[in-house]
Amino acid sequence: MTNVSGKVAVVTGGNSGIGFATAKTLKEKGATVFITGRSEERVQAAANELGVTGIVADAGNLSAIDASVEAVKAQAPQGVDILFINAGVFFPTPIGAIAEEVYDNTMNINFKGAVFTLEKFLPILNEGASVINLSSINAYTGMANTAIYAASKAAMNSWTRTAATELAPRNIRVNAVNPGPVATAIFGKTGMSEEQLNGFAGAMQNRVPLKRFGQSEEIAKLVAFLASDDAAFITGSEYNIDGGINVNPLLVA
Numbered sequence: 001m002t003n004v005s006g007k008v009a010v011v012t013g014g015n016s017g018i019g020f021a022t023a024k025t026l027k028e029k030g031a032t033v034f035i036t037g038r039s040e041e042r043v044q045a046a047a048n049e050l051g052v053t054g055i056v057a058d059a060g061n062l063s064a065i066d067a068s069v070e071a072v073k074a075q076a077p078q079g080v081d082i083l084f085i086n087a088g089v090f091f092p093t094p095i096g097a098i099a100e101e102v103y104d105n106t107m108n109i110n111f112k113g114a115v116f117t118l119e120k121f122l123p124i125l126n127e128g129a130s131v132i133n134l135s136s137i138n139a140y141t142g143m144a145n146t147a148i149y150a151a152s153k154a155a156m157n158s159w160t161r162t163a164a165t166e167l168a169p170r171n172i173r174v175n176a177v178n179p180g181p182v183a184t185a186i187f188g189k190t191g192m193s194e195e196q197l198n199g200f201a202g203a204m205q206n207r208v209p210l211k212r213f214g215q216s217e218e219i220a221k222l223v224a225f226l227a228s229d230d231a232a233f234i235t236g237s238e239y240n241i242d243g244g245i246n247v248n249p250l251l252v253a
């Protein structure tokens with residue numbers, strides 16, 4: 001069984017979905033966990049439910065990330081072993097209608113936020129730490145209406161590889177996880193109507209060889225493995241966890 005006992009973990013965007021499930025799994029497997037999020041109410045509710053420490057920090061705000069590092073440092077002076085960079089947003093928008101706000105918000109949270117989360121936490125990452133970046137198979141799929149979201153994740157995957165090279169001398173491993181569609185609140189935050197969401201989910205599910213959405217807990221298990229010493233020789237890698245969608249079959253069974 002994956003063991004992260006005694007490790008200190010920080011999960012960004014930990015109050016919901018994949019982040020919440022991963023914080024739960026890491027705690028169950030013995031880690032001391034900090035979650036971050038942008039809403040005081042949602043972060044505190046999740047932290048209370050999980051029995052972990054909640055920190056309010058907007059991933060798109062560098063001063064807020066600085067403050068979160070200080071808060072973790074004060075409560076875990078031994079340093080951080082697991083950094084799960086998970087906070088992200090999804091605003092499906094067709095090319096021709098991409099407003100500057102969609103571009104800025106998406107890149108700011110999904111990519112710039114990820115970059116500066118690592119930059120700011122780096123001084124308190126321990127030797128042997130594991131950084132896991134939550135990307136997406138959208139980086140590769142060319143799915144309609146996801147141009148900027150997909151680009152933010154493709155940038156993340158490229159940056160992951162360089163970070164793995166540069167941090168290897170400190171024995172800090174950096175990997176990316178690329179989920180396919182996972183049943184979380186992210187879709188409800190897109191502004192799509194229930195009817196649109198149902199149509200979108202049905203169409204997407206049909207393209208997945210395993211014919212279903214993933215569950216946050218399934219992603220959490222992979223992240224926990226990459227966070228553990230069982231993955232000590234894995235760095236600079238990407239893991240698709242997508243029910244087979246990245247196979248891109250011309251026909252599905």
Ligand SMILES: NC(=O)c1ccc[n+]([C@@H]2O[C@H](COP(=O)([O-])OP(=O)(O)OC[C@H]3O[C@@H](n4cnc5c(N)ncnc54)[C@H](OP(=O)(O)O)[C@@H]3O)[C@@H](O)[C@H]2O)c1
Pocket residue numbers: 012013014015016017018019036037038039042057058059060086087088089090109134135136137178179180181182183184185186189
């Ligand atoms: N669900 C999928 O199908 C899927 C597939 C591939 C990749 N992903 C990626 O998985 C990650 C987690 O998404 P999810 O599906 O679990 O969605 P989710 O349930 O909406 O969780 C996203 C988390 O990130 C937080 N967040 C958003 N913007 C933030 C900001 N500026 N600062 C701090 N926290 C912020 C959210 O807070 P609030 O609750 O306040 O919004 C929430 O806690 C994202 O990076 C997403 O791109 C998801």
